[in-house]
Amino acid sequence: xxxxxxxxxxxxxxxxVLAPVLGGLLEGIDRKISARMQRRVGxxxxxxxxxxxxxFNKEYISVNKKQLFLxxxxxxxxxxxxxxxxxGYDMLMVFLSLSTASIFMILAASSTHTAxxxxxTVRELVQMMCCEPAELLVAVGFYLASxxxxxxxxSLGLANDPSFMVKDLINVDKPAIMYMPGFFIAFVFxxxxxxxxxxxxxxxxxHAHQEVVKGLTAEFSGGAYAITEIAEWYEEVMLLxxxxxxxxxxxxxxxxxxxxxxxxxxxxxxxxxxxxxxVKWDLMFKASWGVILAxxxxxxxxxxxxxxxLRH
Amino acid sequence: xxSFHKSPWLLHYDASSCNGCDIEVLACTMPRYxxxxxxxxxxxxxxxADIFCVTGGVNEQNAPVVKQIYDQIPxxxxxxxxxxxxxxxxxxxxxxxxxxxVDKVIPVDIYVPxxxxxxxxxxxxxxxxxxxxxxxHDKMVKEGRGLPEGE
Numbered sequence: 175x176x177x178x179x180x181x182x183x184x185x186x187x188x189x190x191v192l193a194p195v196l197g198g199l200l201e202g203i204d205r206k207i208s209a210r211m212q213r214r215v216g217x218x219x220x221x222x223x224x225x226x227x228x229x230f231n232k233e234y235i236s237v238n239k240k241q242l243f244l245x246x247x248x249x250x251x252x253x254x255x256x257x258x259x260x261x262g263y264d265m266l267m268v269f270l271s272l273s274t275a276s277i278f279m280i281l282a283a284s285s286t287h288t289a290x291x292x293x294x295t296v297r298e299l300v301q302m303m304c305c306e307p308a309e310l311l312v313a314v315g316f317y318l319a320s321x322x323x324x325x326x327x328x329s330l331g332l333a334n335d336p337s338f339m340v341k342d343l344i345n346v347d348k349p350a351i352m353y354m355p356g357f358f359i360a361f362v363f364x365x366x367x368x369x370x371x372x373x374x375x376x377x378x379x380x381h382a383h384q385e386v387v388k389g390l391t392a393e394f395s396g397g398a399y400a401i402t403e404i405a406e407w408y409e410e411v412m413l414l415x416x417x418x419x420x421x422x423x424x425x426x427x428x429x430x431x432x433x434x435x436x437x438x439x440x441x442x443x444x445x446x447x448x449x450x451x452x453v454k455w456d457l458m459f460k461a462s463w464g465v466i467l468a469x470x471x472x473x474x475x476x477x478x479x480x481x482x483x484l485r486h
Numbered sequence: 487x488x489s490f491h492k493s494p495w496l497l498h499y500d501a502s503s504c505n506g507c508d509i510e511v512l513a514c515t516m517p518r519y520x521x522x523x524x525x526x527x528x529x530x531x532x533x534x535a536d537i538f539c540v541t542g543g544v545n546e547q548n549a550p551v552v553k554q555i556y557d558q559i560p561x562x563x564x565x566x567x568x569x570x571x572x573x574x575x576x577x578x579x580x581x582x583x584x585x586x587x588v589d590k591v592i593p594v595d596i597y598v599p600x601x602x603x604x605x606x607x608x609x610x611x612x613x614x615x616x617x618x619x620x621x622x623h624d625k626m627v628k629e630g631r632g633l634p635e636g637e
Contacts, residue, residue, distance in 0.1 A: 231623060388534065
């Protein structure tokens with residue numbers, strides 16, 4: 175086995191084992207900081223683990239036996255997407271797996287046919303409509319940026335072979351953020367939706383927030399809800415990994431900048447969560463598509479034109 | 487197995503209270519008392535709840551509602567009656583529409599008296615409920631109920 179293969183396997187295994195631990199701690203820190211912002215003491219940062227352990231020991235009630243299978247499929251595809259990302263595979267594949275996971279989540283929720291999950295699933299579909307364009311555009315942006323900011327660009331005066339592979343995207347001379355700041359803004363914007371943070375926590379919400387009796391997750395009891403929580407931790411770690419990807423280059427020092435950027439983005443999400451009220455779905459839709467078109471769209475145009483300008 | 491009482495999620499239902507006790511229950515989650523430091527979350531969903539907090543006496547119309555919410559909470563669960571009305575019916579006991587305390591409809595584990603019940607006594611009641619919650623949980627594990635594979 176080659177060295178690259180070993181690194182790949184180790185990082186995938188590290189993701190599968192460490193992501194729930196990291197994700198749980200991040201949620202604990204989130205709750206602690208939120209509490210401090212509201213001048214409360216707040217729970218311990220290990221609280222999410224107590225919650226999940228408790229949920230696994232609660233009675234499992236469900237009106238549809240398929241629910242558990244669909245939820246397990248959901249967590250499988252979330253872990254699969256994360257594994258692809260940290261294993262250095264295709265960015266498009268990562269985001270498509272994530273969409274598949276969301277579809278399983280929607281199926282699991284709607285399998286119970288209740289009013290609250292009905293509202294929750296419709297809203298989740300709207301949330302997906304807001305997130306998907308940005309996700310796919312970010313993948314395309316990385317592809318184009320890798321052509322511009324490729325390793326041999328300067329020396330050969332030619333565009334490097336563009337790539338969707340994460341292993342190529344981390345092996346560039348200049349960080350992707352230099353070429354795709356617009357994509358970054360759009361991605362951070364939809365992270366608020368992805369993390370189910372106020373003002374965009376329409377389909378389901380966190381902690382003590384309540385909307386349509388927990389919407390999407392209203393019918394998940396005990397272990398089923400615990401699985402949802404763990405899947406969310408995996409997803410959170412993966413999405414923060416994408417944030418880091420904007421800053422990572424072939425220079426090891428860039429990882430420090432990436433970590434710093436992740437911390438700042440994470441704090442920003444908590445701040446937005448605590449300083450804004452929930453909006454209606456149409457405003458979320460308009461706002462996210464507006465930001466995506468204005469920021470990522472402009473950036474996309476520039477990235478398309480830039481290589482041709484530079485070549486001449 | 488000792489960590490399960492560290493995350494009790496509360497479901498609050500107002501049967502026919504004057505709202506005095508409801509305000510006090512909500513006051514518990516505010517910065518002054520901050521029950522979230524014990525891991526207590528005020529959830530709106532019976533499917534996620536562990537502790538059922540009922541305020542006010544039960545009347546003819548909401549008796550089935552109280553019963554249904556109780557049935558929707560997965561085991562183990564603890565019921566806390568908050569306030570004099572929830573305990574016995576209080577000053578409304580003789581009203582033609584009031585059945586009496588919550589225990590006329592569902593089994594109540596902890597009674598928190600007071601009109602309105604003080605946040606301190608509500609927290610005290612919930613902490614007592616936690617001990618009972620752990621007891622019920624251990625009993626449930628012994629009997630092997632509740633886990634998905636045991637279904």
